Amino acid sequence: MGHGGDIIHELTTDHREVEGMFSDIESLPPGEPRRKELADQVTIELVRHSIAEEQHLYPAVREHVPEGDRIADREIEDHAAAERLMKELENCSAAAPLFDRLITALMIEIREHLQDEEDHLFPLLRQSCSPEALAELGDKARRAKRLAPTRPHPSAPDTPPLNKLLAPGVGLVDRARDALTGRGTH
Numbered sequence: 001m002g003h004g005g006d007i008i009h010e011l012t013t014d015h016r017e018v019e020g021m022f023s024d025i026e027s028l029p030p031g032e033p034r035r036k037e038l039a040d041q042v043t044i045e046l047v048r049h050s051i052a053e054e055q056h057l058y059p060a061v062r063e064h065v066p067e068g069d070r071i072a073d074r075e076i077e078d079h080a081a082a083e084r085l086m087k088e089l090e091n092c093s094a095a096a097p098l099f100d101r102l103i104t105a106l107m108i109e110i111r112e113h114l115q116d117e118e119d120h121l122f123p124l125l126r127q128s129c130s131p132e133a134l135a136e137l138g139d140k141a142r143r144a145k146r147l148a149p150t151r152p153h154p155s156a157p158d159t160p161p162l163n164k165l166l167a168p169g170v171g172l173v174d175r176a177r178d179a180l181t182g183r184g185t186h
């Protein structure tokens, strides 16, 4: 399943990519430095995904889905919880015992989010929104994600802005968010 199509298709494609990255992390032994590189990449991917959802999915849910406000508020709380875990992860090396606890907690949190959206939210939205509106939202979601690299290469982040985002130091989540929302550039 490639990128493209309506917003549900686009976001579901993101979900499969994130799951693939989680499987890669799980396939490596604890302490393996590559686990940290993958955690950084999945963080960028999740920030892009969250921004697309916050800007275009949840407003549509609020507008079209019955009890949409309640659903959107809960989803945004879930994003905030995941973001806190990702910020803690930034400061952990793959060798730190805390790294394993945090990445495990993040995977549980995100997998629940993916399943919940795919089982409940997306079907509700499809029922309440016209195909044309969903297609238009798909374009908007892709535009929202475009400022960050579409396909971070695992070992060679040598093109901006990924090299900038992955530069050592704290604040990866914030830098990724700033790059995507254009914050700090105008």
Ligand SMILES: [Fe+2]
Pocket (backbone or CB within 6 Å): 011, 015, 049, 053, 113, 114, 117
């Ligand atoms: Fe999602």
